[in-house]
Amino acid sequence: MGMNLGSGGDEDEGIVDINTTPLIDVMLVLLIMLIITIPLQTQSVSMNLPQGDPPPPTEQESKVVNVVIDFDNSITWNGNPVTSEGDLVSLFQSAAAEPDQPEMHINPNRLADYKTVAHVLADAQRLGIRKLGIVGQDQFMGAQ
Numbered sequence: 001m002g003m004n005l006g007s008g009g010d011e012d013e014g015i016v017d018i019n020t021t022p023l024i025d026v027m028l029v030l031l032i033m034l035i036i037t038i039p040l041q042t043q044s045v046s047m048n049l050p051q052g053d054p055p056p057p058t059e060q061e062s063k064v065v066n067v068v069i070d071f072d073n074s075i076t077w078n079g080n081p082v083t084s085e086g087d088l089v090s091l092f093q094s095a096a097a098e099p100d101q102p103e104m105h106i107n108p109n110r111l112a113d114y115k116t117v118a119h120v121l122a123d124a125q126r127l128g129i130r131k132l133g134i135v136g137q138d139q140f141m142g143a144q
Contacts, residue, residue: 065103066105092129096129101130104132105133105134105135
């Protein structure tokens with residue numbers, strides 16, 4: 001006499017498919033570990049650096065031209081007012097034609113229009129000024 005606990009043999013079969021959830025979890029962990037351990041790529045710029053010793057310092061001080069752009073967008077060249085665009089262009093051309101170009105120090109007022117400052121900088125670059133810098137930027141540090 002035997003006991004029959006089930007109605008048939010077909011119901012006792014297990015699931016034959018592989019459970020892939022743990023495999024996906026392991027793959028995600030490995031992927032994250034791989035991403036973390038990859039070194040960060042740095043931006044590089046190739047430059048041709050000068051070779052050898054630097055040239056000896058020159059005995060003479062280089063000439064400095066101060067170009068001030070005031071709050072009302074008026075421009076002065078070493079304290080002398082520049083009245084027109086043509087005057088500014090001629091001053092830049094004469095400075096660019098010198099064999100030892102003077103340093104151009106552009107000093108914009110914090111209330112001057114950006115358009116005027118950008119225009120002066122563009123004119124200087126277009127006319128061949130190589131030694132150009134913006135000075136007096138400490139006034140803008142507290143403006144934020």
